[in-house]
Amino acid sequence: MTDVKAEARRFPRRVAAPAVDCLAWVAGLYAAMLARYEYDLELRHLAALAPVLIVAVAVQIALGQAMHLYRGRYEFGTIEEIRVLIRIALLDVAFLFLADMWARDQAIPAGAPVVGGVAAILLMLGARLVWRLREAAYSRPDARVAARVLVFGAGAAGRHLLQSMLGDPTGRYLPIGVVDDDPGARRQHLHGVPVLGKREDIPALVDRTGATTVVFAVANADAELVRAIRDITTGAGARFLVVPSVAELLDHELGVRDLREPDVTDLLGRHQIDTDLEAIAGYLTGKRVLVTGAGGSIGSELCRQIHRFGPAELIMLDRDESALLAVLLSLDPRAQLTDPAVVLASVRDARRMRQIFHARQPQVVFHAAALKHLSLLQRFPGEAVATNIWGTLAVLEAAGDDVERFVNISTDKAADPVSVLGYAKRITERLTAFQARRSAGTFLSVRFGNVLGSRGSVLSTFATQIADGGPITVTHPDVTRYLMTIQEAVQLVIQAAAIGRDGEALVLEMGEPVRIAELARQMIQLAPGAVEISYTGLRPGEKLAEVLFGAGERDHRPFHPLISHVEVPPLDPALVLDLDVEADPAEIAAALSDLCARKALNRAA
Secondary structure, three states: OHHHHHHHHHHHHHHHHHHHHHHHHHHHHHHHHHHHOOOOOOHHHHHHHHHHHHHHHHHHHHHHHHOOOOOOOOOOOOHHHHHHHHHHHHHHHHHHHHHHHHOOOOOOOOOHHHHHHHHHHHHHHHHHHHHHHHHHHHHOOOOOOOEEEEEEOOOHHHHHHHHHHHOOOOOOEEEEEEEOOOHHHOOOEEOOEEEEEOHHHHHHHHHHHOOOEEEEOOOOOOHHHHHHHHHHHHHOOOEEEEOOOHHHOOOOOOOHHHOEOOOHHHHHOOOOOOOOHHHHHHHHOOOEEEEEOOOOHHHHHHHHHHHOOOOOEEEEEEOOHHHHHHHHHHHOOOOOOOOOOEEEOOOOOHHHHHHHHHHHOOOEEEEOOOOOOHHHHHHOHHHHHHHHHHHHHHHHHHHOOOOOEEEEEEEHHHOOOOOHHHHHHHHHHHHHHHHHHHOOOEEEEEEEOEEEOOOOOHHHHHHHHHHOOOOEEEOOOOOEEOEEEHHHHHHHHHHHHHHOOOOOEEEEOOOOOEEHHHHHHHHHHHOOOOOOEEEOOOOOOOOOEOOOOOOOOOOOOOOEOOEEEEOOOOOOOHHHHOOOOOOOHHHHHHHHHHHHHHHHHHHHO
């Protein structure tokens, strides 16, 4: 059945299109002759017109075939097809005019080819307009079953969404109006849908139009606007949906399938990220790229975004076989674990790292493998040493001089650290800076804050507590954190790696810090029932507020408005190899703190 429908849609291009155009020439030239002789055509006039018609039709068909107009290259009635059509018709007019002028006896009046050609073009365009209107009418969702929708936002996202809605005859949403606060948008029609008013008009428009849903179609909006439109919509008794942020739409254009209920990231605000795709492609496209910790939240998103840039080989390394399978299937649902792209190994195994780097010879490395849960590492600091510090050192030394670019994923907890996680990450930044002095490639670190939606993040913890009926546990009413979505963070990591210089730590712009209690309240508003907040007090190693820059570091952004560059003092790896992972946790933490403190001593010296 599908093939029959597809064949029917190709019919205008193969048969009807040339037939319509030939009839347009016949009608156009005949009308030109009628006008010239004031509707008093004699048989001799028609006899003179006949060969001209044959030539006009023959030239139209010949040029149409030569320029692929009738061979399926262009969709019937599209701008691209119309451009070619007009070019062919004008060439046909010129040919007829010159042929008639050079003829010994002019068969028809000199102006007839021009007037007839213009008339033919108008008829051809008119036929295509009728076809497009017919197609648009058939493509609209069925008003009897589709939900009536108001779209907030007359910008690019709103236009794409309207086009997607109106092009799906089986769609669930029928747009009946657009709402926008821009006075310049008033009385406009977007794809035939009128702009009806501004945000304050939403309640009245819901009543007047019968709309049951308002779709927020501003791809990158501040939190205040999202919350304001949501409150107005729910107050009017309508459903509120949102389109994803630009960071979530890296691999496809916005469509109806992307609509979703708002989540807490929408209510906390979105970050506009201006990505230099050309610079990124320059160091990823056609290169062998290795991602350690590929099965983790950050690592898997890195793999998905790197995959878009066409690396020669994407090598995904992790010690968790299930996580490796999950990220592999997210790239190719038909893939299997026999795929050479996946490598099962632990970064703790230095000998195995050397083997992998020797065999696969990666040119770009993103080192995301790490233990990240602050409280757990406070209890088991030896594990932080073995994985985060020694594991990073093993990967750095395996990379040696053969890697063009090495990116160590760090955290804002490395700035003036007070926790085991912060100490370990600061030490890895310094080890990376040490390797930068020894190797030919570029070695750098990228530092950012909490990532919403990652496994074990505050977002997933709160979601679990809400599902369990509460309470939500918050450490302190005034605790704040820098928050980003995974997509936004990884997009900036990839961008940062394109512009980072040897030995630096790049600090990503995280916006304003978010009060965790406010995050909890926003999630409670999305919950189906009432949930309490319980304050438990700060845990060991936690700060009331994180910072992005340590003491003595300055916010310097020479290349990108969202990426700061800070210098990192190197640390000799020999100093970390003496750490005793079997020692008392307090002693290990003190030793890590001492290694971080050497920075100030070296700088003072």
